[in-house]
Amino acid sequence: MTTRLALIATLLLLAACVSTPDRRPRDLIEAEQQLGQGTRAFRNDDYRSAAALFRRALDYYRSVDDAEGQARALINLAETALAVDDRHAAHQHLAALTRLSPRLPQTGLAPRIGLLEARLALREGRADEAARLLDGLLARLPEDRRWPEDPLYQALLLRRAEAALAGPTPADAEPRLQPLLPLADKGRLxxxxxxxxxxxxxxxxxxxxxxxxxxxxxxxxxxxxxxxxxxxxxxxxxxxxxxxxxxxxxxxxxxxxxxxxxxxxxxxxxxxxxxxxxxxxxxxxxxxxxxxxxxxxxxxxxxxxxxxxxxx
The missing domain is CATH 1.25.40.10 (Tetratricopeptide repeat domain)
Incomplete structure (x- = not known):
């Protein structure tokens, strides 16, 4: 009896370990995989492959009228355009995101889009506009994200310091860098x-x-x-x-x-x-x-x- 119970328990455990089949449409799974593969290519500085994968994902999301999926792909495409200083493409992707914004749910995408706009402004020498955009993003950032270990908060502070150094008041950079110094000293950035x-x-x-x-x-x-x-x-x-x-x-x-x-x-x-x-x-x-x-x-x-x- 004990042996039978042990066998049943083992079978139940094995059944629990088997993952449930992914019942999402195959095209959706492929689009998610393309975003992931594109992100890995981007991190490896393979921007050509990254852009191609992000465009494929964007085509799929457009074909099923998925606004949030389109936004994620467009954000990644804008990141890639900035990485190679293709400002024309960056403007195009950000314009597409602006047209899409009324359909987007309340997610964490808005700060990422705003950060991209600020980075483009910095790239084009519009430091004052970048500073204004970044100040607005920092002011609207939820309290639970205003801590130095949050990557978005780090990125906003560093870009705001960059805008200060590029503008008429470079001393404004110091208070933006200050919250990150303890993390830097401990090697946690x-x-x-x-x-x-x-x-x-x-x-x-x-x-x-x-x-x-x-x-x-x-x-x-x-x-x-x-x-x-x-x-x-x-x-x-x-x-x-x-x-x-x-x-x-x-x-x-x-x-x-x-x-x-x-x-x-x-x-x-x-x-x-x-x-x-x-x-x-x-x-x-x-x-x-x-x-x-x-x-x-x-x-x-x-x-x-x-x-x-x-x-x-």
């Missing part, structure tokens, strides 16, 4: 957030007339980015170090740093950033009187696609 925080601290220190302290922060940012293998953060740190070296008259050092940034940018699809780095290098080599290097950079620039041609 995601590597990309940590690297961005260090770059922003460097920008603030540079404006305070403390170039040595600023350079130390940039070196830390580069170390964090390299350890995490995040190419956008690596390139940003190298470019910031190069800009500081050039500002201080160390032209050869600036050129060497930008040369290191080139293969990183080449692996990404951000043709605008690659072009900026090459043009900066061209100017540096002209100042240095290095004709051979100047001709090499000119040839590389000539091989780049026309501006706006390389889109994911």
């Amino acid at each position: 995601a590597p990309e957030m940590q690297a961005r925080l260090l770059r922003l601290q460097a920008g603030l220190l540079q404006r305070q007339g403390r170039p040595d302290a600023a350079r130390a922060r940039l070196q830390q940012a580069l170390a964090v980015a390299r350890q995490s293998r995040r190419r956008p953060a690596i390139a940003a740190a190298l470019e910031a170090l190069a800009a500081q070296s050039r500002h201080q008259g160390r032209l050869r050092e600036a050129a060497e740093l930008l040369e290191r940034a080139l293969p990183v940018r080449s692996r990404l699809l951000d043709q605008a950033a690659l072009r900026r780095d090459l043009e900066s290098l061209l100017a540096l080599y002209r100042e240095l009187g290095d004709g051979e290097a100047e001709r090499r950079i000119q040839a590389t620039l000539a091989r780049l696609p026309a501006q706006g041609a390389a889109r994911p």
Whole structure:
């Protein structure tokens, strides 16, 4: 009897372990998988594959009139467009989200959309508008999300600090960074957030007339980015170090740093950033009187696609 009871118990346990079949439509399952695969491709800096997967998911959600699914796909497409500095595509995706917004349920998507709008404003040099958007997002953020370990709160604070540094009141960056410093000291920020925080601290220190302290922060940012293998953060740190070296008259050092940034940018699809780095290098080599290097950079620039041609 005991053996039979044990057998029955075992069978019941095994039955409980068998997952219930997913009864959702196959196309819906595939769309969810495409969003997940696209996110993984994005994290691996494979923006072309990410955009293709997000577009496929968007096509499905449109075919079944699923507003929230469309919004999730469009948010990811806008993120990808910003990653490669395709501002035209970013504007298109955000305009589609604006048209869709009356149909969206009350979810956590609105802050993400607002953050994308602020990032685009920053990219286009509209720092005051970005600051206004971010202040509104921070004010409307629910209390349970206003704590330093929340990734959205972290992103909003860092972008608000960036807007302050790009605007007329750079000192406003410091109180935005302050809540994140204890987490950074304990190594509890995601590597990309940590690297961005260090770059922003460097920008603030540079404006305070403390170039040595600023350079130390940039070196830390580069170390964090390299350890995490995040190419956008690596390139940003190298470019910031190069800009500081050039500002201080160390032209050869600036050129060497930008040369290191080139293969990183080449692996990404951000043709605008690659072009900026090459043009900066061209100017540096002209100042240095290095004709051979100047001709090499000119040839590389000539091989780049026309501006706006390389889109994911």
